[in-house]
Amino acid sequence: MSGRIDLPRLHDALDAQRRARALSWRQLAEEAGVSPSLLSRMSNGQRPDLDGFIALVQWLGTPAEEFMSRPGDEPGVAPPAHGPTPELETQLAMLLRARDDLPEADKEYLLEIVGATMRRIKHDGRADDSGTIGSRVADADGSGNPDSGR
Known part of the structure; x- marks a missing residue:
């Protein structure tokens, strides 16, 4: 598959949920079951590994497809429905x-x-x-x- 993680969209969703729940990034990491360094790396533009990605979208309660982009999709914009x-x-x-x-x-x-x-x-x-x-x-x-x- 040639799809990729839309990192800005994922990071923005995590940040919005974090703020809504009045959590620190460290608290978010603990709740989601990922390391704080993973979140730090993401804020610097590095993609999470698969296990980290799964843990984060599960913490958000959002389908993983919401954070996937395909070739030609504009970064930071929700991809069109495929299928x-x-x-x-x-x-x-x-x-x-x-x-x-x-x-x-x-x-x-x-x-x-x-x-x-x-x-x-x-x-x-x-x-x-x-x-x-x-x-x-x-x-x-x-x-x-x-x-x-x-």
């Missing part, structure tokens, strides 16, 4: 499963609610076959309000 976008339900499931502040039973309950909601949206015709929610369907009376005919 199909996952369904909303899949994206929400990934986000929920990455949370460590919710008990497993609560995650499952929320996933059931998301699944039921998505089935309802699809049944009502407010989502296309890929699970994308849109306003393609006009209501029965033509008012533009999908709930007016109920």
